[in-house]
Amino acid sequence: xxxxxxVIGGGHAGVEASLACARLNKKTLLxxxxxxxxxxxxxxxxxxxxxxxxxxxxxxxxxxxxxxxxDATALQFKMLNLSKGPxxxxxxxxxxxxxxxxxxxxxxxxxxxxxxxxxxxxxxxxEEKTVKGVVMENGKTIDALKVxxxxxxxLSSRILRGKEYYPSGPDGExxxxxxxxxxxxxxxxxxxxxxGTPARIKTSSIDFSVSQLELGTDAPLAFSYESDPKKxxxxxxxxxxxxxxxxxxxxxxxxEHLNESSMYSGIVEGVGPRYCPSIEDKxxxxxxxxxxxxxxxxxxxxxxxxxxxxxxTSMPEYVQEKMVKSLPGFEKAEIVKYAYAIExxxxxPLHLKPSLESKIVNGLYFAGQVNGTSGYEEAAxxxxxxxxxxxxxxxxxxxxxLRRDEAxxxxxxxxxxxxxxSDPYRMLTxxxxxxxxxxxxxxxxxxxxxxxxxxxITEERYNRYLDKMAMIESEKERLSEVRLTPTKEVNAYxxxxxxxxxxxxxxxLELIKRPEISYxxxxxxxxxxxxxxxxxxxxxxxxxxxxxxxxxxYIDKAYKDAQRILKLESWKIPxxxxxxxxxxxxxxxxxxxxxVRPVTISQANRISGVNPSDISILLVxxxxxxxxxx
Numbered sequence: 001x002x003x004x005x006x007v008i009g010g011g012h013a014g015v016e017a018s019l020a021c022a023r024l025n026k027k028t029l030l031x032x033x034x035x036x037x038x039x040x041x042x043x044x045x046x047x048x049x050x051x052x053x054x055x056x057x058x059x060x061x062x063x064x065x066x067x068x069x070x071d072a073t074a075l076q077f078k079m080l081n082l083s084k085g086p087x088x089x090x091x092x093x094x095x096x097x098x099x100x101x102x103x104x105x106x107x108x109x110x111x112x113x114x115x116x117x118x119x120x121x122x123x124x125x126x127e128e129k130t131v132k133g134v135v136m137e138n139g140k141t142i143d144a145l146k147v148x149x150x151x152x153x154x155l156s157s158r159i160l161r162g163k164e165y166y167p168s169g170p171d172g173e174x175x176x177x178x179x180x181x182x183x184x185x186x187x188x189x190x191x192x193x194x195x196g197t198p199a200r201i202k203t204s205s206i207d208f209s210v211s212q213l214e215l216g217t218d219a220p221l222a223f224s225y226e227s228d229p230k231k232x233x234x235x236x237x238x239x240x241x242x243x244x245x246x247x248x249x250x251x252x253x254x255x256e257h258l259n260e261s262s263m264y265s266g267i268v269e270g271v272g273p274r275y276c277p278s279i280e281d282k283x284x285x286x287x288x289x290x291x292x293x294x295x296x297x298x299x300x301x302x303x304x305x306x307x308x309x310x311x312x313t314s315m316p317e318y319v320q321e322k323m324v325k326s327l328p329g330f331e332k333a334e335i336v337k338y339a340y341a342i343e344x345x346x347x348x349p350l351h352l353k354p355s356l357e358s359k360i361v362n363g364l365y366f367a368g369q370v371n372g373t374s375g376y377e378e379a380a381x382x383x384x385x386x387x388x389x390x391x392x393x394x395x396x397x398x399x400x401x402l403r404r405d406e407a408x409x410x411x412x413x414x415x416x417x418x419x420x421x422s423d424p425y426r427m428l429t430x431x432x433x434x435x436x437x438x439x440x441x442x443x444x445x446x447x448x449x450x451x452x453x454x455x456x457i458t459e460e461r462y463n464r465y466l467d468k469m470a471m472i473e474s475e476k477e478r479l480s481e482v483r484l485t486p487t488k489e490v491n492a493y494x495x496x497x498x499x500x501x502x503x504x505x506x507x508x509l510e511l512i513k514r515p516e517i518s519y520x521x522x523x524x525x526x527x528x529x530x531x532x533x534x535x536x537x538x539x540x541x542x543x544x545x546x547x548x549x550x551x552x553x554y555i556d557k558a559y560k561d562a563q564r565i566l567k568l569e570s571w572k573i574p575x576x577x578x579x580x581x582x583x584x585x586x587x588x589x590x591x592x593x594x595x596v597r598p599v600t601i602s603q604a605n606r607i608s609g610v611n612p613s614d615i616s617i618l619l620v621x622x623x624x625x626x627x628x629x630x
Contacts, residue, residue, distance in 0.1 A: 002143040003029045005390050006134055008121050008179070009150035010038040012376045013368030013383030015104055016064050017148045020387030022114035023063070024455050026394060029142065030108065031117045031134070033154070033174055039069075039104035041097040041376065042153075042170035043197045045299045045307055048223065050080060051408060051427040052377040053090030057443035058407050059377075060224045063456025064384040065107065066377070067223035071232055073099040075239040075298055076216040086547045087435040091221060094241060098300040117142070122178030124186065124364070131363040137178060146390040148365040149179070150383055153195065155345035155370065156180040160194075160262035161338065162316030170197075170342060180345045187360050189348040191372060193424050194270030196278050196312035199320055200305040200337040203298065207329035211242035211296060220539050225444050226461065229539075242296040246279070246311075249326040253319065254280050262314035262341050270343040273374050273424040278312045278341070279323075294327070305336055314341035346372045349416035350596055355389040355399035356382060356413065359597060365390055371416055374424035381409045388454050400454060401599075403569060405434040405562035406446055418596060418606050436551065436558045441544050445469070464535050475519075475530055475545055479508035482526055490525050497521065512549040519545040568602035573622070582621045589614035 007018040010032030018030040032038055047070040048056050060067035076094035108114060123135040124147065133143035154169040154176050169175045184190060216238045220229035258264050261280045263272070272278070277285065282292055295309035308327075313320060317338045324333050349371045351359055356371075358364040367386040368379035389399040402410030411432045416425065429435050438446070448465045451457035457465075484490055486502035494501050499516050508522040519542045523529055532538045548555065579585065579593045589610045598604040605615050 002133075002145075003027050003115075004144065004394055005029070005146045005148060005387070006031060006142060006144040007148045007150060007387075008134065009152055009154065009368070009370075010035070010108075011150060011152040011368060011379060012039060012066065013152070013370075013379040013386070014148075014150035015039050015108060016059065016066065016380045016383035017150055017365075017367055017387035017390075018108065018114055019065050019111060020063070020384055020456060021148075021391055022111045024388075024391040025113065026391050027113055027115075029115045029117055029144070031119060031121055031136075031142075033118070033120055033169070033176070035105065035116060035118050037101075037171075037173060038108055039101045040171070041095065041100065043195070044309060045095050045097040045297055046092060047074075047095050047100075047376060048090060048092035050088065050090050051429045051432070052375060053080070053092055053223070054408050054438060054440050054443065055377040055381050055412070055427060056091075056223050057225075057440055058409050058447055059381050059384055060226070061443040061447035061451060062384060062388070062409075063451040063454070064380065065104070066380045068227060069100055069103050069107070070095060071222050071224050071227040073103050074233055075301070076241065077221040077232070077235075077238065078216045079219065079221060082217070085436075086439050086441065086551065088429050089440050090429075091223060091440060093223065094216075094239065094297055096300045096302075098302045120174070120176050120178065123182040124179075124361070126186065126361055126364075129361055131361050145394060146363045146365065148367060148383075148386045148390055149370055150366075150368045150379070150386075151176060151179065152369045152379065153342055153344040155190075157342055157344035160267060160314050160341040160343065162260050162262060162314070162319070163265050163267060164316075165262070165267060168342075175344075183345075183347065188351055188358075190345045191348055191421070192270040192343060193346050193372060194268060194272040194341055194343045195276075195374060195424055196272070196314060196341040197339060198279075198308045198311040198313065199324055199335045199339045200299065200307060201324065201330070202334040202336050203304050203306045205332050205334040206296070206306060207331070208242050208296070210329040211244040214241040214243050214295065216240075225448075225465075225537075225540075229537075239298050239301075241298070244294050244296060244328050245291040246294065247291070247326055247328065250323055251283055253322045253326055254283050254315075257315060257319045258284075260316055260319060268314075268341070268343065271423045272341075273426060276312075276374065276424075276426065278314060279310070280313060280315065311339070312341075313339045315339070344369075346370050346421075348372075348420060350420045352417045353399075354401045354413060354417050354599055354603070355393075356386040356417075357389065357393070357399070363390075363393070369424070372421035372425055373412070373416070374426045378412060378425070378427050381412065385409060385413065388456070392454070400450060402447075402450075403562075403566070404432070405437055405558075405565070407443075408432060408438050411438075414603065414606070418598065418603055419608055434558050434562055436554055437562065439547065441540070441547055445544075467533050468536050468541060471530065471533070471536065471541055472545055472548070475541075476509065476549065478530075479512070479519075479522065479545075479549070482508040482522070482528065484508060484511060484522070484525055493521075493525050509549055512546060515550075518542070519549070565602055568605060569600050571601040571619075571622075573598055573600060573604065573618075582617060585617050586611065586614055593618075
């Protein structure tokens with residue numbers, strides 16, 4: 001059988017890619033080594049967090065699946081950085097990893113036009129630098145017009161623990177050597193990367209009384225714009241997490257056995273994640289710190305296991321026993337699964353276009369950890385974009401390229417294809433120069449139209465979104481006309497919430513600009529409540545009105561800054577440009593431009609090693625028309 005799209009790998013990237021393609025009416029095949037491992041969480045049992053939580057909201061706004069599944073299978077909901085500005089607020093859910101995977105597997109197996117094949121791909125089929133399908137390890141050939149590789153950490157992977165190592169994917173699954181060889185044969189440069197995971201402890205063997213209780217947020221929260229927070233797990237039934245710290249004894253044990261760690265014994269080849277180091281790496285890099293915080297997180301209601309966030313290690317098992325028992329409340333802890341490090345092959349993402357299509361083989365796309373990223377959320381958003389762009393290409397349409405001022409997804413992909421990676425890439429708020437525009441609350445405003453235009457957002461959902469936007473605008477207009485005067489009732493209300501009394505009349509819009517005043521406060525003072533259409537989330541609308549009014553000046557400035565860059569973004573560079581023919585271009589700039597092959601002047605400007613003078617020379621060359629042989 002010939003497919004429109006083959007997706008190789010059933011992790012978070014593969015699931016989003018295959019669901020997007022099937023939902024866009026393309027005959028799709030998802031190939032995975034083990035169908036029970038689809039959407040598994042081999043590392044931390046959570047979705048979201050700083051910056052990552054906004055990625056999840058963006059996936060949902062575009063019509064992806066991760067947010068809905070995270071909502072439906074959460075053990076705890078938490079809004080982070082509530083005391084800080086809206087640019088850094090993000091949601092995180094503690095996930096039931098068993099329930100999450102089962103939920104996704106049911107969706108995959110019941111999605112029309114989506115077939116499932118259990119097995120391993122050995123080789124890519126190509127003809128004249130265009131992908132034609134795949135060859136399985138058993139010799140079976142499957143034809144396809146597009147192929148998306150989402151193999152995560154499964155390419156030529158090996159588990160490391162102490163001085164021992166053996167071929168394996170995560171959680172003892174089989175690794176794949178054939179595809180690595182096939183990619184190298186086609187001219188792809190492979191990177192060797194490393195990540196790790198901590199031990200899993202039998203929950204009943206931990207004394208949590210000496211740890212700090214970490215509850216979720218008692219508020220109606222949901223990742224998906226389509227989830228009703230009132231129908232999700234109520235706050236009083238949510239499972240708590242706990243916070244604890246390493247001890248001087250923990251540090252002594254680690255230092256004493258440092259040379260037995262895989263990382264420090266010389267057997268590690270891969271480069272580990274800079275922003276999520278192992279505990280032994282933390283002790284070496286931050287030797288002045290007396291202790292390191294650890295979060296104790298439930299893995300699943302079924303498993304009865306606790307995940308020690310921040311305690312990943314590649315120490316031998318007997319050393320791990322000592323390390324774990326040195327933690328407060330872990331004196332009688334039972335380790336059910338030992339920690340390990342894993343090395344794997346990834347491709348150099350500079351081989352990719354901003355659409356995530358390969359520059360080397362036409363019709364071949366890559367998404368997820370195979371592109372050098374780290375994290376479920378980073379993987380899922382790439383899978384969604386690769387799936388969307390493969391389908392757009394099949395329909396002879398231009399790819400969807402999200403800008404840096406439109407989405408964290410845009411920042412992530414642009415960073416990958418413009419700067420490349422030297423270690424596993426993790427999404428951080430600090431990577432986004434327009435983070436006030438890329439907020440948790442407004443992902444729908446930024447991306448729902450794209451999702452609708454592509455075909456992943458239904459007319460019903462899109463009309464509901466339009467109703468929401470209309471209400472926000474009409475309420476802001478009404479608030480500009482509503483006058484509040486220093487009546488006894490108004491000033492009593494203001495005093496009660498710690499705000500200064502009025503001495504003269506003021507519009508509702510102006511009053512919201514006070515730090516402590518929200519849109520709902522103005523409604524309470526005026527006693528004029530709007531009519532909310534059925535299906536709209538009033539709490540969500542209230543939050544957006546408050547943020548947009550309160551931070552309007554800062555938001556306007558960020559938009560103006562983004563518009564200046566947009567002019568360079570619209571200045572396209574011809575695909576066939578010969579950088580060797582551009583006189584006076586610095587040799588480093590020539591080399592970097594040739595390697596990255598930027599699509600726009602703006603992207604060229606972001607390449608490390610390309611200076612403003614090089615951009616000026618490039619602009620003069622393009623304006624002269626010489627790239628057309630004029």
